[in-house]
Amino acid sequence: MHIWREALDVSHILVISLDRDTQARLDAGEYVFPEDAESHEHSIVCPYTGGCGGWIGGQQPHEVDGKSASCGPEDCICDDGQPSCLGEDGGEHPPWYDQEDFEFHGVMHTWRHGHGWTVPYDGCIVRYNSSYDLPYEYDELPLGEHEVDAEWDDTGCTLVLVPEAAKQTRVLNPQV
Secondary structure, eight states: OOEEEOOOOOOOOEEEEEEHHHHHHHHHTOOTTTTOOOEEEEEOOOOOOOOOOOEEEEESSSEETTTEOOOOOSSOOOTTTOOOTOTTTOOOOOOTTTOEEEEEEEEEEEEETTTTTEEEEOOOOOOOOOOOOOOTTGOOOEEEEEEEEEESSSSOOOEEEEHHHHHHHHHHSSSO
16 A cells, blocks of 8 residues: 655654653663663654645555556556556547546545555544654654654655754744
């Protein structure tokens, strides 16, 4: 399943805390090393109450009358010997032909090259995307809240620590 976020430019908060076992040991009076990254867990806080939104690729098949639309609305690269799912040259085209937006199984989908048919996601797409890469400084970060930007590319999401200077600029001149 492809998970993606629109080009919404907003920071999230990476919360680093002790994992449950280490916190329980600390609560029991045992001495722990809070700087040990192996004893940390993390979570993401989204600045929007309802989530920052985005889009995902669904797991349901995309077809009409039993004919697959998985090749998309423009190009078809079908297995050898299989007829094109977009119809033959000069023949009748399927209803999704040349349509970037099309309704499958009662839901409007948008074709995104490299990702297939996608649907809007209304929650926090960063938090939903559990395969994000943590900032490379993660092991050195202290417990607490750290402002991060989510940078998306064709393969996924990387969380990048927001520099102190950028944080001050955002406070003085909010972008969101």
